[in-house]
Amino acid sequence: MLSFNELEKGVDIIIDNQPYRILEASHLFKGRGHSVLQARLRNLISCNIISKTIHPSENFEEAEIKKIEAKFLYSYSVREKFSNGASRRKFIFCKKDNPRDRFELLQEQIDRAVYFLKPGQEVQGLMFQDKIINIILPIKVKLKVIEVSPGIKGDRAQGGTKVIILETGAKINAPLFIKEGDIVEINTENGEYVRRIESTPLKEDS
Structure with missing residues (x-):
């Protein structure tokens, strides 16, 4: 478990059984030596960003995120559409050392990465509880x-x-x-x- 003092930018924690990465963390002092942590976190599965106030009494389980080398193959439109009528797409990847070992992610999962993905692009796959949940592009x-x-x-x-x-x-x-x-x-x-x-x-x- 991670204590209050171990929570900082870049740390991955579990909230409601979902993995989150701390994007920003700042201490807000309330007086008499008491402080809380104001944090912005990204859900590593959905890419949704939330704000959360964390108190010293709270502890969090660290999210164990493994990385694998992968490659983007192609994308295609799916039947379901976004609420604004725009087409949704699925993105197909494979493990770098095994082109037949493939996995897919929805457009909303990989968020801004869709703007810079081309076939053959090497990426890192993020694994949580033995499942690939997202990818990271090179900087x-x-x-x-x-x-x-x-x-x-x-x-x-x-x-x-x-x-x-x-x-x-x-x-x-x-x-x-x-x-x-x-x-x-x-x-x-x-x-x-x-x-x-x-x-x-x-x-x-x-």
């Missing part, structure tokens, strides 16, 4: 630019940003010098452009 991934917003002739490297569309369908802001076909590096934790990895030759005007 940085390389993706191809398939479309850019119109630029202004004469734009220079430090002149601002524009919207680009990646091969996964994600839209992000990038420097004005980024072109269609470029390979760029993306930070998957905040969804931001990091740098250009490979540049495509400029097309000559006809």
